[in-house]
Amino acid sequence: MIRVPAEQQGVLSEAWRACVGTGRLELALRRDYQDSLTLLQKEIGFRHIRGHGLFSDGMGVYRPYEWQGARRVHHSFTYVDQVVDACLELGIRPFLELGFMPGELASGGQTVFWWQGNVTPPSSHREWADLVRATLTHLVDRYGLEEVRDWPVEVWNEPDLPDFWEGADQAAYHRLYEVTAHAVKDVDASLQVGGPAVSPGADEGWLGRFAEFVERRDLPVDFVSRHAYTSGPAQPVPFGTYQTLAPAERLLEQFGAPRRELKGTSLAELPVHITEFNSSYRPDNPVHDTAFHAAYLAPVLAAGGDLVDSFSYWTFSDMFEEVGVPTALFHGGFGLLTHRQVRKPTYHLYAFMARMGRDVLARGDDHLVTRHPDGRVTVLAWAPPRTDLHTLRLSVPVGDTERGTVFLRRSSVDEERGNAYTAWRRMGSPRSPRPHQLDMLHDAAEPGRSHLRLAIEEFRVDVDLTLQRHEVTLVELSPVIEESPDWWDESRILGGGGSG
Structure with missing residues (x-):
């Protein structure tokens, strides 16, 4: 016993629902996505949402054109406004990931995912900075500085992996970060900017070298971000993947890694955001759909807030197309919800947490x-x-x-x-x-x-x-506060005898 x-032994951290992940942002324009987010917010209530593709071509933000013999750039926020409006109406704020590269601003043709997000550096860092400034300026003008300063701005996604950043070139990423951080702060010094959103496979020197660079260049960094997964190499089958899994404690070890690796640097005391976490990093691993998965992650939700300021489940919905359009309702997707809003066991884990004191x-x-x-x-x-x-x-x-x-x-x-x-x-x-x-x-x-x-x-x-x-x-x-009247007689309800 x-x-x-x-x-009271302490206060339950809200880090577990500070943020949740999503498929690329343009998916938010679809009905099934919005229906799922509505249900999620009603029963769980996440604070922020993060996804790829803010600057990818599907969002249509970066629009170069020629006029009177000169090349110019128009920044269009038609889809951005629709996505952000839909989120704010449901009480969830953006966690802005700046990426991927617009095709006509890219320095190369390398892409990732079925939907072809470009992962090369900009051909013009000046135009990239203009894009960042224009986007943040628009958001501040539309939603107000008090609102937008609560939206963390993360520079890129997993630049330590060659699939997500051409050549995994850290020096090129450092240059991107420098240009981007200055552009964000040009809009307003109170806006939060950070990174580097490294993968679980990043070598232990990656964060340290990032800290050395920003210290040397005296760059603004308001938070540090990292990802965490526990699955082994993919074992593919048609339209699916199997993987081995390390114990869930490994996720907590990864949550603690940034502060261990940054000890003694100027970044050591900054907020830490795990902007993606899950068991498998694959969107087609059936483990995500199981009861095992909920029991596996329960101790992580209970204890993760001791280590980080937020840890963002990747992702809230199976509306997700990195490896193509799903081929079945249950297909091993990352989501807490399938398409058509069928709740998975891990969804209930989160809903249970939302009812804790x-x-x-x-x-x-x-x-x-x-x-x-x-x-x-x-x-x-x-x-x-x-x-x-x-x-x-x-x-x-x-x-x-x-x-x-x-x-x-x-x-x-x-x-x-x-x-x-x-x-x-x-x-x-x-x-x-x-x-x-x-x-x-x-x-x-x-x-x-x-x-x-x-x-x-x-x-x-x-x-x-x-x-x-x-x-x-x-x-x-x-x-129990008993309010039954004196005459209540359970034995007589079914027509039994008794005196009255």
Whole structure:
């Protein structure tokens, strides 16, 4: 029996929902994307959203033209405004990633992804700086400085990888960062700029060399960013990928890496943002769809805020096309939600976290206990991955009531409950479910729920939990205030006898 302290042990960090990832930004113009984001914000409520492609050709921002024999550049924000407006209406703000390179500003033809984001340096750093200044100036003019200064501006994405930055040329990235940081601060000194958004595979010297460069050049850096994944090399199959996975603790080690590597530099005390994290870095790995995945990530959500200022799940929706248009409803996509808003088990992990209290009472390898300001107590518990049955016994404080009862509500996802992927597999894995099948999948995605009353003894209740394989469960406890009238007689409801 674990005795949960009655005294507050700390405050639950909001780092787990400070940001969430998305497919390329132009996808936000689609109905399915907006429907998914609406549901996400209603039930979870992320603060910021980050995705690739702000400057890619699909957003149509950089528009060079010739007039009267001279080359000129027009900056168009038609799609940018639609995307940002849609996000702000749902209470989620941009985390601006500046990339990829507009085709007509690029110095080369190298691209990444099915949608061909250009990953070469600009042919003109002056025009790149003009593009950055024009974009930030437009956003400040449209949404106000007080709003936009809360939108971090990240320079590029994973420049340590040759797939994302031509030749993984760090000197070229440093030049891009210098030009970009100055352009951002030209708009207003209070705007946040940072980077370098390195991959988990970046050598330990990458961040250190970045710190040396910005120190030497006296460049503005308001935050440091990095990515974190735990999967091994891809083992491809048609329209899919399998990979080995390191233990989830490896994600927390990666979260802590920037501060370890930057110790002793001028960047050591800056905010750290993990602007992408997940188990697999592939958008076609079936692990993302499973109950295992929720149980695997539960301890990361519970503890990640001790290490960083934000860690952004990659991504909120399967509306994502880096390797092409998905070939089935469940296809191993990154999303918390499939297309058509079917909730995955990991979605429920986040939704459970959104119902936790502010004050932390206890945290262990398989549980997190919090208290709300009104005295309600919440318990998030999870079964260690690949464990068939897991038991957890807690003695939980319930406030200033020495005797009486509490109402316990339990919501669970595992291999059977809250698991549309299991139902989909049993259906025969229909690639495009018919309407009645889609209805069944939405039903199957609902968490299992139960409730009961527990007796309070000396200001505490004993909560005994048996967790099924890969179960994540949320227990909510609130004192019962009995309002049944004196004449209430349960035995007579079904037509039994009694005196009245």
